[in-house]
Amino acid sequence: MARPYSINQLIEALQMLPGVGPRSAMRMAETILAMPYEDALELSRAVLRVKKAIKPCSVCFVHSDGDPCPVCSNPERDRSFICVVESADDVEAFERARSHPGVYHVLGGVINPSRGIGPDRIRMKELLERVKKGGVKEILIATDPSMEGDATASYILSQLRNSGVRVTRPARGIPMGADLDYLDGETLKHAYSSRMEITQDEE
Numbered sequence: 001m002a003r004p005y006s007i008n009q010l011i012e013a014l015q016m017l018p019g020v021g022p023r024s025a026m027r028m029a030e031t032i033l034a035m036p037y038e039d040a041l042e043l044s045r046a047v048l049r050v051k052k053a054i055k056p057c058s059v060c061f062v063h064s065d066g067d068p069c070p071v072c073s074n075p076e077r078d079r080s081f082i083c084v085v086e087s088a089d090d091v092e093a094f095e096r097a098r099s100h101p102g103v104y105h106v107l108g109g110v111i112n113p114s115r116g117i118g119p120d121r122i123r124m125k126e127l128l129e130r131v132k133k134g135g136v137k138e139i140l141i142a143t144d145p146s147m148e149g150d151a152t153a154s155y156i157l158s159q160l161r162n163s164g165v166r167v168t169r170p171a172r173g174i175p176m177g178a179d180l181d182y183l184d185g186e187t188l189k190h191a192y193s194s195r196m197e198i199t200q201d202e203e
Contacts, residue, residue, distance in 0.1 A: 007029055007033070010025075010029045010032065011025045011026055011029050012025075014028050014029060053065050055067060056106075057069035057072055059072040059103075059130075060072055060091075060103060060104045060105050060106055061088075061105070061106040061108060061123055061126070062088045062091050062104060062106050063088045071091075071095075071103055071104060072103055077101065077102060077103050078101050078102040078103070079102070079103055079135060079136075080102070080135055080136055080137040080138065081100075081101065081102030081103070081136075081137065081138045081140070082102060082103055082104065082105050082127075082130065082136055082138070082139050082140070083100050083102060083103070083104050083105070083140045083142050084104075084105045084107060084127060084139060084140065084141050084142060084143065084156065085104060085105070085106055085107065085142050085143065086106075086107055086108075086109060086110055086143050086144060086149070086152075087106060087107075087108070087109075088106055090106075090142065091104050091106065094142070094192070097192070099192040100140075100192065102138075102140075105123070105126070105127050105130065106123065107122045107123050107124065107127070107143070107152070108122050108123050109121065109122045110122065110143055110144070110146075110148040110149055110151070110152040111148060111151050111152045111155055112148045112151075119155055122152075124155070124156070124159070127139075127156070128159055128160075131160065131163055131165060136165050137165065137166060138165065138166040138167075138168060139156070139160060139165055139166070139167050139168070140168045140169070140170070140192075140195060141153040141156055141157070141167065141168070141169050141198075142169075142170055142192075145170075153169060153198070157198055166197060167197065167198055168195040168197050168198065169195060169198050170192055170195050171195055
């Protein structure tokens with residue numbers, strides 16, 4: 001017997017989430033169907049609430065319910081020191097480790113030519129504009145230690161070559177291919193404190 005149309009719609013919608021295939025989406029749909037009506041309603045309300053309340057910070061682009069975000073609006077944070085990350089989850093990882101006294105810049109991805117993602121598809125222009133405004137002394141490029149992350153780091157370095165800004169990268173205590181938001185605090189803290197300056201010759 002064919003599944004009802006509304007269930008198929010739910011399954012297709014759930015597959016929009018990363019890492020969710022047809023079978024996982026079907027299990028999720030069955031779980032939702034088994035929920036009391038009020039629980040399912042609260043789930044849908046939570047989705048709508050977060051879409052309405054959470055916006056990117058206009059300075060660093062981290063997810064926030066205020067603009068600017070708590071980090072950018074904190075007068076005690078060092079605005080001369082910008083940690084560049086791929087996603088908002090990476091900011092959470094650094095904040096949990098309590099290792100970065102500065103501010104952040106969320107690129108929203110990495111350069112990946114095989115997927116048609118160039119510098120214009122991530123927030124590279126916004127980063128360079130922050131540097132051009134002056135006052136930035138160090139850029140820590142904390143993209144993931146992957147081919148795409150390293151390519152993005154190389155591009156940022158090439159763009160900042162004559163800016164007078166110190167450009168650093170976390171130490172290679174981080175395993176190749178690792179996602180920063182999955183690392184424990186001590187590993188991330190060590191990689192941060194042991195960060196190395198990178199130069200055009202090294203790249």
